[in-house]
Amino acid sequence: MNYLRVRGGRVLRPDGRVERADVAVDRDEGTVRAVGSPDEVDEALGGAAAETLDASGSLVMPGLVNAHTHVAMTLLRGYADDKPLDPWLREDIWPAEAELTPDDIEAGAELGAVEMIRSGTTAFADMYFAMDRVADVVDRAGLRARLGHGVVTVGKDDADARADVEESLAVARDLDGAADGRIRTAFMPHSLTTVGEEFLREGVAEARAAGVPVHLHANETTDEVDPIVDERGERPIAYADDLDALGPEDFFAHGVHVDGSEIDRLAEAGTAVVHCPASNMKLASGMAPVRRLREAGVTVALGTDGAASNNDLDVFDEMRDAAMLGKLAADDASAVPAAAVVEMATAGGADALGLPGGRIEAGAAADLAVVDLDAPHLTPVHDPVSHLAYAARGSDVRHTVCDGEVLMRDREVLTLDADAVQERAAAAASDLVDRVEGN
Ligand SMILES: N[C@@H](CCSC[C@H]1O[C@@H](n2cnc3c(=O)[nH]cnc32)[C@H](O)[C@@H]1O)C(=O)O
Ligand SMILES: [Zn+2]
Incomplete structure (x- = not known):
């Protein structure tokens, strides 16, 4: 024994x-x-x-559960701050990510793993790319994770878009059960506005057939909600339902701008919401109705989001921010009390991700x-x-x-050499920025 x-x-x-x-x-x-x-x-x-x-x-x-992050974005911590979501992604983050190599992603993921272990996080959900390298880090670090390749199809031709969807499905199928079962996977379209309808429809159908859940960014900013309402005459959560992406194993990041009908629909479907209060405050995305979500019976978890919009992976900060912001959003100091955020960061996170713990x-x-x-x-x-x-x-x-x-x-x-990891990540980040600025 x-x-x-x-x-x-x-x-x-x-x-x-x-x-x-x-x-x-x-x-x-x-x-x-x-x-x-x-x-x-x-x-x-x-x-x-x-x-x-x-x-x-x-x-x-x-162990704390970080239910939504992009762990290798530790390399972009402090690289671009003080902008709203859309220009931040388009002007700063996506151009930098275009230069990321699989080695960079491994270095960033190792740094994130050390940071998570040091702050008591034992499980996380990650949406990024080069996920085989992230999986290798999860395996060596001894952590638990739900991993997926993030799909973006806007601005891509049909073949590239389709290849991105295929990559996400391949990752979901191939990595599920890795690291002695500590790794599970999901199909991860980036959001309902950055992935085209036909790709969402095809990808979700394939994910259902493969028995893997769906994870995406939903209702994060009004800029993301309004075009869906304008084009489709329905709210994003209704659109997700129409795409068959609103199941009991699925979990959506943010859920900031959700109305009463969407909250009811999430509750009925059993789809979890990952609240990311620091990211929502930093990008001035808005205040998620956490009390109302919980009262309606929605499983609410906590996520840091990537380190470039937080700027750390410390779930203790997230608990505090969730309690503070939840009270401000409800205009009531009794809303979202201490026990609620501790539950969200532990059992809520494990339930949202469908992981043990x-x-x-x-x-x-x-x-x-x-x-x-x-x-x-x-x-x-x-x-x-x-x-x-x-x-x-x-x-x-x-x-x-x-x-x-x-x-x-x-x-x-004990599982990673923290000093070596930190040194390697700092060097990778500085080389990355040189390449981006040299372009
Ligand atoms: N395969 C895609 C990569 C998607 S990974 C997931 C993406 O989410 C981005 N991201 C990070 N934080 C947020 C957020 O708060 N909202 C939306 N996207 C984010 C992150 O920078 C990354 O590009 C491609 O070819 O571009
Ligand atoms: Zn995110």
């Missing part, structure tokens, strides 16, 4: 209670074997030896973050859940565990 014991901490349970408990992990299975008092855990282990992870003075929480209970995936509460900015501890939402930072995470494996112990990343 191959056990790991997280000893001496307080544990955030699925019902939101925090209790003093040890957690026993079956590393071979990658699951939680038992949660309980030291005696109860002794009994569950039946005297078997276990490697120990010290959690004294700490809170053991489910998000809850610490016997039988669940052993995806954990151990947060050190012994710090001035976390003193006193009246309510640990309040601290997770409003006062803690990614750098407060001591240990990160995914699928039963320790990815970081005492703030040292």
